[in-house]
Amino acid sequence: MRKTMLSVQFIDSMSDISRQDWNEIAGTNFPFTRHEFLQALEDSAAVTARTGWQPHHALxxxxxAxxxxxxxxxxxxxxxxxxxxxxxxxxxxxxxxxxYPKLVSSIPFTPVTGPRLCLKAGYDEQLIVQNLLKAIQQLATENSLSGWHLLFPNAALSRQLLRLGAPRRRAVHFRWQNNNFxxxxxxxxxxxxxxxxxLRRERQKIVEQDISIETLTGHQITPAHWRQFALFYRQTYAKKSGHAxxxxxxxxxxxxxxxSEHTVLMLAKCxxxxxxxxxxxxxAEHLYGRYWGCSEEFDSLHFELCYYxxxxxxxxxxxxxxxxxxxxEHKIQRGFQPYYSYSNHWLKHPGFHDAITRFIDQEDAHIDRYKAEATALLPFKSNSRSP
Incomplete structure (x- = not known):
């Protein structure tokens, strides 16, 4: 059997690797690790050294091969x-x-749990992770970077890194489960x-305010629709945070x-x-609600568009x-159930690494209590199909 000869390289742009080569590894099902998504972030200048998100992807x-x-x-x-x-x-x-600077593996502005390490079938993930972590630690040491943070990986990758000395931090988020409804x-x-x-009263308010909803997918979404939605998004962000x-x-x-096969745009009309x-x-199996915006305030419209x-x-x-x-927490009463999300953290400074490990250990008990309390507040009947 041929011995595996692994090496790690870093690139400063998705343009440095072909769409075909990246997507053969990442697949095309999960939208946020596709070459097209990450390239759009770069092409639109959302991720640059100027914005504090300098691409430095690991291959x-x-x-x-x-x-x-x-x-x-x-x-x-x-x-x-x-x-x-x-x-x-x-x-x-x-x-x-x-x-700062620090290294972060995430999908920028996209706190969605899912694949982070894109792996070719047939390769030992544990071996790949070991080599990758070693290369990242060397990169941090040689370039005066404080450490590396992996955000919202799947549970299996998070456990592997925990075993390799990158503490796992947990949080609680909410999602809806389709029990064959x-x-x-x-x-x-x-x-x-x-x-x-x-809940029915909230939905009725939409009707009473003479609001209708259009659901558009793929190429049904025209450039004019995208311009309208971008305006909503930026207006709402500006009102909330002071920037666009x-x-x-x-x-x-x-x-x-x-x-286009991944996009679902819901527009409200008055x-x-x-x-x-x-x-x-x-x-193929999930819907990910990502961005929202409005030009006018309407009672319960956010709940209707973003949840129902x-x-x-x-x-x-x-x-x-x-x-x-x-x-x-307002998602709980609307039937979104609590689940754990994960992140892993390696700090180059031994003293801070140990201190943050202790902090995460202490935080864990609070996270468990919060999840239990959230579960107790779910609106379901005890004999329903939703636990």
Whole structure:
């Protein structure tokens, strides 16, 4: 048997590797590790050294053959990650040490659990991970980087890194599970009576405000639709945070052109004018709610566009899960169940690495309690099909 000869290389742009070569490793089902998605982030200048997201992706070769790949960024801040380490950065600063730049493996601005290490079939993932971690640690040491952070990997990869000395941090997010429902009313039948009435009342408010919903997929979404949605997104971001958001019209237009099979755009109309929109991505089994925006405020419209329409879409198209995005206890009463998400963290400084390991260990008990409390608040009847 030929001995595996692994080497790790780093590239500063998705343009440095062909779409075909990357997607042969990453696959084309999960939208956020596709070459097209990561390239659109670069082409629209959402991820650059100027924005604090310098691409530095890892490619793993067996001799001359590409066998694995990992999205990787040099970060000069912690924004757009959704795993909060600002306290860690402050602790470094208090000790007159530099926390930035750091290495982050994530899908920028996309806190969705899923594949991070893209691996060719037939290769030993444990061996690949060991070599990759060693190369990243060497990169950090040679370039004065504080460490490496892997955000929202699947559970199996997170466990492997935990065994290799990269502590695993947990959080609780919420997602909807399709238990073979035939309709939205079928799903509502699993609720207790009072919770069911509350949800129906919210949906009725949409009708009373003369709002209709258009659901567009793929090439049904025209450039005019993308311009309208980008405006909603940037207006809403500006109202919430004072800046126009991480993404622009060019990004949305490009993913609409290159990844049309994944895009689901829901637009709300009041009379004859569009007033809000929600963009999701889909794969063979999941719907991922990603971006939302509006030009006017309407009672319960956010819940309708970002939650109920997504549930309806999953039931109609036989999708198994709906991940509506991070945060928000208000999802619980609407039937989104708590689940663990993961991140792994390796810090080059031994003292800080040990301190953060202890912090994560202490935090774990709070995370378990929070998940148990959230589960107890779910709206389902005890004999329903949703646990």
């Amino acid at each position: 793993i070769y067996d001799d001359q 590409l066998v694995a790949a990992l999205p990787l960024y040099l970060k000069s801040h912690s924004y757009g990650e959704y795993v909060f380490d600002f306290q860690w950065a402050n602790a470094y600063q208090q000790q007159r040490l530099d926390y 035939h309709s939205f009313d079928d799903f509502l039948a699993t609720f207790s009576s009072r919770k069911r009435k509350n 958001g991480y993404l622009d019209h060019a990004f949305f237009l490009q993913v609409g052109e290159t990844m 009379g004859d004018r569009y007033v809000a929109g929600a963009l999701s991505f889909q794969d 329409q997504g549930i309806d879409y999953c039931i109609t198209h036989g999708l198994k899960q709906f991940d509506p995005g991070v945060q928000g």
